[in-house]
Amino acid sequence: MAEFFRIYEENPNPREIERVVAILKKGGLIIYPTDTVYGLGCDITNLKALERVAKIKGIKLEKSSFSFVCHDLSNLSDYVKQIDTSTFKILKRALPGPYTFILPGSKSLPNPFKKRKTVGIRVPGNNIALEIVKQLGNPIISTSIRDDDEVVEYMTDPELILEKWDNLVDLVIDAGYGDNEASTVIDLSENEPVVIREGKGSLEIF
Template sequence: MAELIRIYEENPSEKELKRIVKILKKGGLVIYPTDTVYGLGCDINNTKALEKIARIKGIKLEKANFSFVCQDLSNLSEYVAQLDSTTFKILKRNLPGPYTFILPGNNKLPSVFKKKKTVGIRVPNNKIVQLLVQHLGNPIISTSIRDEDDVIEYTTDPELIAEKWGKLVDVVIDGGFGDNVASTVFDLTETEPKLIRQGKGSADI
């Protein structure tokens, strides 16, 4: 059963974050808070963990559209092709924030994503997940955890999340109640930004 670990965004516990990073490095799955809905993730470099998440989501790993959660824009060049100044300004203006930006990938993507031409990048405005990525030293995969409820699409209470997902993951970070609106998704691979999904972030970027 997953461990429910309480971390406060105002003053995140370094000790607890480092403990969660150890679990991630060993291939563990973690549910964590973002600036939108709670996310399910793992170390981007752990193929077995990625396969576990794909199984949970009921999709083939090579077809999965997982987002990469980065600490900031400085490590984008590791996975993203050279960006023009207009695209970079859009990213700089809106991140960290409740957006997923689809960008052209490069040949440094982890082997399981080599065939992908694009990558979804997230830099959530949430100190807990930013520090988690910083301590890990590379991005974590992000996919939102949906609810089968017809009325509530996303569960916001970490304790209820732990009850529901506890047998499938190793850790649920309790960072307080989450939002129930997902990120706004923009495709930035063409000349003009293309709105793919309206979520928490403004459609005007």
């Protein structure tokens, strides 16, 4: 049975955030709010937890394309190769926000992701998600709970999410209704930005 409790986005209660972080540190899986759809995540440094997420998604961990949710741009250098000024300016303009940016991966990526040439980075405009990664001290991975053939309510209503995921995860955060539009995905790993998926984030950041 997953834990289920309310956290308010405007002013997340530090004690509730601590509860979430404790679950993550124990290798727990959480469903948490972002500025787009609810996400499924775990501590990026916990191999067992990462493997659980990959199993749920029906993919091999090495082949997964999970994004990394970061608190801000300051710890990007841990996961991303040096980026040029124009790329950094785009990131500064867009983040926090509903974007996933694909950037060249650094050599110091956590073990399961070592062979990746690129990494997806998210800094969502959502106080709960940002406080969780800030308190945890490192990113969590993020993958959508969305199924293409599914009713929208199952991705946006926390109580229905709990019903569906109760036996698969350790915590579902109730932050009210989520959005049903995914993030805009932009590949900045080459010379020119390439829009991979147009979602909630506006393309006027260029």
